[in-house]
Amino acid sequence: MRAAEVILEALKREGVDTIFGFPGGALLPLYDALYDSDIRHILVRHEQGAGHAADGYARASGKVGVCLATSGPGATNLVTPIATAYMDSIPLVAITGQVSRHLLGLDSFQEADVTGITMPIVKHSYLVKDAKLLPRIIREAFHIAGTGRPGPVVIDIPVDVTKEEMEYDPDNPPAMELPGYKPNLKGHPKQIREAARLIAAAERPVIYAGGGVIASGASEELRKLALYGHIPVTTTLTGKGAFPEDHHLSMGMLGMHGTPYANYAISKADLIIAVGVRFDDRVTGNLQAFAPEARFIHIDQDPAEISKNVPADVPIVGDAKKVLAALNAELEKVDLSPDRHLPWMEQVEAWKREHPLVIRESECGEIMPEFAVRKIWEVTQGEAIVCTEVGQNQMWAALFYTSRYPRRFITSGGLGTMGFGFPAAIGAQVARPDALVVDIAGDGSFQMTVQELATAVQHRLPVKVCILNNQYLGMVRQWQELFWSRRYSYTCIECQPDFVKLAEAYGAEGYRATRPEELEEILRAAFASDRPSVIDIRVKREANVFPMIPAGGTVHDMMEREP
Amino acid sequence: MKHTLSVLVENKPGVLTRVAGLFARRGFNIDSLVVAETENPAVSRMTITVEEQDRPIEQVSKQLHKLINVLKITDLDPAGSVERELLLIKVKANAQTRSEIMQIVEIFRAKIVDVSPEVLIIETTGTREKVSAFLELMRPFGVIELMRTGRIAMSRGKRPT
Numbered sequence: 224m225r226a227a228e229v230i231l232e233a234l235k236r237e238g239v240d241t242i243f244g245f246p247g248g249a250l251l252p253l254y255d256a257l258y259d260s261d262i263r264h265i266l267v268r269h270e271q272g273a274g275h276a277a278d279g280y281a282r283a284s285g286k287v288g289v290c291l292a293t294s295g296p297g298a299t300n301l302v303t304p305i306a307t308a309y310m311d312s313i314p315l316v317a318i319t320g321q322v323s324r325h326l327l328g329l330d331s332f333q334e335a336d337v338t339g340i341t342m343p344i345v346k347h348s349y350l351v352k353d354a355k356l357l358p359r360i361i362r363e364a365f366h367i368a369g370t371g372r373p374g375p376v377v378i379d380i381p382v383d384v385t386k387e388e389m390e391y392d393p394d395n396p397p398a399m400e401l402p403g404y405k406p407n408l409k410g411h412p413k414q415i416r417e418a419a420r421l422i423a424a425a426e427r428p429v430i431y432a433g434g435g436v437i438a439s440g441a442s443e444e445l446r447k448l449a450l451y452g453h454i455p456v457t458t459t460l461t462g463k464g465a466f467p468e469d470h471h472l473s474m475g476m477l478g479m480h481g482t483p484y485a486n487y488a489i490s491k492a493d494l495i496i497a498v499g500v501r502f503d504d505r506v507t508g509n510l511q512a513f514a515p516e517a518r519f520i521h522i523d524q525d526p527a528e529i530s531k532n533v534p535a536d537v538p539i540v541g542d543a544k545k546v547l548a549a550l551n552a553e554l555e556k557v558d559l560s561p562d563r564h565l566p567w568m569e570q571v572e573a574w575k576r577e578h579p580l581v582i583r584e585s586e587c588g589e590i591m592p593e594f595a596v597r598k599i600w601e602v603t604q605g606e607a608i609v610c611t612e613v614g615q616n617q618m619w620a621a622l623f624y625t626s627r628y629p630r631r632f633i634t635s636g637g638l639g640t641m642g643f644g645f646p647a648a649i650g651a652q653v654a655r656p657d658a659l660v661v662d663i664a665g666d667g668s669f670q671m672t673v674q675e676l677a678t679a680v681q682h683r684l685p686v687k688v689c690i691l692n693n694q695y696l697g698m699v700r701q702w703q704e705l706f707w708s709r710r711y712s713y714t715c716i717e718c719q720p721d722f723v724k725l726a727e728a729y730g731a732e733g734y735r736a737t738r739p740e741e742l743e744e745i746l747r748a749a750f751a752s753d754r755p756s757v758i759d760i761r762v763k764r765e766a767n768v769f770p771m772i773p774a775g776g777t778v779h780d781m782m783e784r785e786p
Numbered sequence: 787m788k789h790t791l792s793v794l795v796e797n798k799p800g801v802l803t804r805v806a807g808l809f810a811r812r813g814f815n816i817d818s819l820v821v822a823e824t825e826n827p828a829v830s831r832m833t834i835t836v837e838e839q840d841r842p843i844e845q846v847s848k849q850l851h852k853l854i855n856v857l858k859i860t861d862l863d864p865a866g867s868v869e870r871e872l873l874l875i876k877v878k879a880n881a882q883t884r885s886e887i888m889q890i891v892e893i894f895r896a897k898i899v900d901v902s903p904e905v906l907i908i909e910t911t912g913t914r915e916k917v918s919a920f921l922e923l924m925r926p927f928g929v930i931e932l933m934r935t936g937r938i939a940m941s942r943g944k945r946p947t
Contacts, residue, residue, distance in 0.1 A: 342804060343811050347854040350800070367854060403796060403857045527848035 226354040227256040227385040230318070232393050233361040234262065239289050241265060241280065241653055243273040247293020248333060249320025252385040265653060265682055268674040270297050272646040274304020275672070278313050279647025282633045283608055284654035285440065287314040287369045294320045295333030298379070299340065303640055305375045306344040310637025311461055312438060314373035316364050317341075323383035324352060337379045346374030354387040359397040366399060371406030372525040373438055406524065410541035410549060418496070418520045418537045419553035425494035427516075427567045428454045431477065431506075434461035434636065435499015435523060435543050437629045442466065444547035445498065451554060453561045455571050457485035459500055460617075461636035464626035469605075474571065475580075478506040479772050480618040483578035483783055486770075488571055490778040492517045499523060499543045502532035503637070504774075512777040522546050580622055580770075581784060585739040589763040592616075592691045594739060596623040599661060599689055602746045607659040608633065610648040612668030613641045614698035616691045618768040620663040642671030648686040649679055659687070659750060666692040666719055676729035679755035687749055688757045690722060693764045701767045705782075726757035735759040788817065789843045790869065790939045792947050793832040793850065794858040797823060801855045805832060808853065814839075814846045818936025829857065831947075833938045860947055862939050867947070869939040872909070873917045874899075878928035879906045887927060894920045905930060 224232075230253060234242070241263045246254045257264050267273040270292040277288030288308075292301045298319040308315040321327070322334045338348045347367050349360050357380075364376040422428060436445050436458075442465050449456050449472050456466045457477040468475055477485040489495070495517045500506070507513040510532060521528075521535035522543055529538040539546050561568075583591040596619045599607075609624050611617040611634040626632045633651055635643040648662040662669075669690055679686055700714040723733030734749050734756060736742045742760065749756040772781045795801045802821055809816050817835040824831050836843065847859050862869075879887050887906060891898060896910035910920050914937060921932065941947040 338800065339803070342800075342807055346852075401854060404854050525852070527845070527852055531845065 224389060224391050225252065225256065225385075226357060226387045226389055227252040229354070229357055229389060229391040230361065230380070230385065231256050231260045231262055232391060233358050233396075234289065236393055236396060237361065237365040238286065242289045242291050243267055243276040243280070243650065244291030245270050245273055245293070245297060247297045247320060249294035249322060249382040250291065252382065253291070253320070265649070265678065267646070267678045269672065270300035271303055271642065272649070272672055272675040272678060274301045274315070274317065275307065275640075275643050275646035276650035276653070276675075276678075277315055277317075278304055278308050278643075279610060279633055279650030280654045281308075281313050281315060281650075282647070283630055283651035285630060286654070287316055287365050288650065289316050289318065291318045292320070293333070294322055294337070294382075295335045298337040299335055302340060302344070305341055305377065307635050307638045307640045307643060308375040309344040309346070311434060311635065312373050313375070314368040315375040316368050317375060317377045319377060319379045321350070321379045321381040324381045325383075327381065338377060341377050344375070345377050348377040348379065350379045351384055352381065354384045354389050357384075358391060359399065362396055363399045363401055366401070367404060371404075372435075407526070407540050408542040408545055410522065410539040410546035412549070414537055414539045415546065415549050415553055418539060418550055419557065421494055421518060421520060421537060422452055422454070422496065422554060423557045423559060426564050427492045428452065428494040428496060428564070429488050429492040429517075430454050430456040430466075431459075431489070431495050431497045431500055432456060432462045432465045433459040433498065433500030436462055436465035437499075439499065439524070439543035440629075441498070441544035441547050442629045444544055444551060447551050448496075448547055448554070451551065452559050453564070453568065454496065455488060455568070457481070457488065459503070459506055459636070460621055460634060462500065463621060463632040463634075464629045467627045468625045469627060474575070476621050479508065479774070480622065480768055480770065482580060482622070483770050483781060484571060484574035486772065486778045486781060487574045487578070489514050489517075491570070495519050497521045498547065501528045507532065508772050508774070508776050578783060582623065586763050588738060590736065590739050590742060590760060592619045592693070592762040592766050593623045595689070595691055595742060595760050595762060596620055596663060598742050598746060599663065600624045602743060602750060603659055603661065607631070607661045608648075608651050608655060610634065610644040610651060610660065610662045612644040612662070612664045613639045614665050614668060614696070615693075615701065615768050616663050616665040616668065616697075618698075619691065622768075624663070641668040643668075645669060645672050645686070645688055646675050646678075648688070649675060649684050652684040652686050653682075661750075662686060662688045664688050664690045665697060666690050666694060666722075667696040667716055670719070673725070676726065676731050676755065676757070680730040685753050685755050687755075689746075690757065690759050691762050692722070692759050693762050693766065694719060695764060698768070700765075704765070704767070706773070722757050722759040732756040733759070735761070737761045787838045789836055789838055790862040790864070790867070790937060791834045791836065791847060791850075792860045792862055792939060793834060793856060794824070795830050795832060796855040796857065797828050797830040798855055801830070802832070804853050804855065805834075805850065808849055809834075809836065809846060812846050812849055813841065820936040820938050833936065835937050860941065862941060862947070866943075867939045867941045869913055869937050870911050871914055871917050871935055871937050872911045873921065873932065873934045875908050875910075875921065875924055875929060876905055876931040877908060877924050878904060878930060880904065883927050887924070890920070890923050896920060
């Protein structure tokens, strides 16, 4: 069997049914094999789209996403998606073509040192110089990407390797050789007992949950913990949906653009139960002033996260689902009366009443962006898979699209990659063909990967791009307004395409909403269509995202609304 | 404070780059680094000395553990381990100074490994302190060139490093 076919067979053995890719010279043998394969190949229009689509596929499905790019520029175009997946711990296998072995290291045509370039942003990588190793390496790559703390793995394969003839028996795959890779899944029982003791004794506990809960599929266990212990829950941006945000114990998102009540609760808590989070600077602000009265239980799969930013009083290394299940079992031995911290619960409720999120419908007849997001939420009944771009659109989506389920809020958290949302939505739609997939976009971000409209149209993927169009690079403009004397240096992008015509030119549907009263009807029409759609929602141009705690600040620096 | 990390890694291409890159990325400066095969040719040992500055060394050793090719890391306690460096030094020696140099070599149990009319090459091994002390005594004679390896270290007693 040709090595190129072996690669595809080995991928199928790992459960791969879809690949996102873009062909090229170094991939000719592999694409020749794909031509006859039953693996579905989604042809993108730029390799960055392939990487983000595979990422969106992984986030929506929980499976490992696979993308494919040719050597040199094809592979370097994957660098941003790989870094995006790395920062958010998303399981991704990126297969890149490479020049033939005898041309390696000679500055050959379309040669780039891909394993070298991606080294700081991968969980692991391989340069395959011997076809015989392919079956083992592919097996290992999926194991590494998908287990422990998930992450991207790069497999760089010289084109001549893929042309070799070799033996392959799918029923007898070679054993993995990973002596240095043993993720610790089960938390330490003594620490779990200690955590239970602290929870039982706490007067002002808060659960701070993140993407690790979603990666581990631990939402049910988290819910049990919150309900049994009567503990209010706040989630990070990537943790949105880990706990239902319409539950009375939910405080929504915390951090720089978090809800006031979540940030107040953190600032007064005496115990933080941190699950699958990494105390990112966008969450903590001034680290010294973060939860100053609290002790910390930190549950994470990655030992390197424990005490990286905040020293943990009770560190628990393990899989969130397993650890939380054990913790719940431990807590059931204790009687946790709901009255034991009644004043705290009342305080949280009071903060919610006194500092609610404000949704303004319109100003001077213009649509307010938070109203647009709320309308999208209403029309989709909160059931859609929401992807976001990066910037103001992302924060409005996070604040005003109430998430009820894991894997339905897909956003580039750690890296903050503009242009991520649309291709990720394409990947999510491939993973969940029956779901309504909405990309809440900004006009700046959308233009970074807009060419994937062709991909959506070609593959009949009816994603809905809702552009909150303010003709600004809005988040940077907001910072310029607040902190740089309103000097809008190069953030005004009034020169932009007619998005309705642009969508139509690609063969998608285009809609435009300029007045609040017409928005609902337009959204309903667009969402009902079985074709990809772009909805150009003209919003108030200088609307800002509030609440906001300036970078490095504390809850006392919070701006709740427009000054 | 200086730490000596003894790191067992799989003997595969690119592992050194992964390890060195990680130190740089996480803001740790490597003082010295020695890499060689161990008794098992599939495994190499890296002995890395690194200065602990703003962040605890535990941070980098935990990150190091996450590299798939890293098998084991030991942060060696100076009292519980034997450490050595190797020095090669090319020093000026004429008829007047040669015997004086040879006396110092004798005292330090160093070794003259090459003799020519105007220079000697001397080899010595020992702890960093001993090697440095020897070097200081050689300086007045005129050091033409010196090379020293990084530190290797082995834990004392039966327990493997």
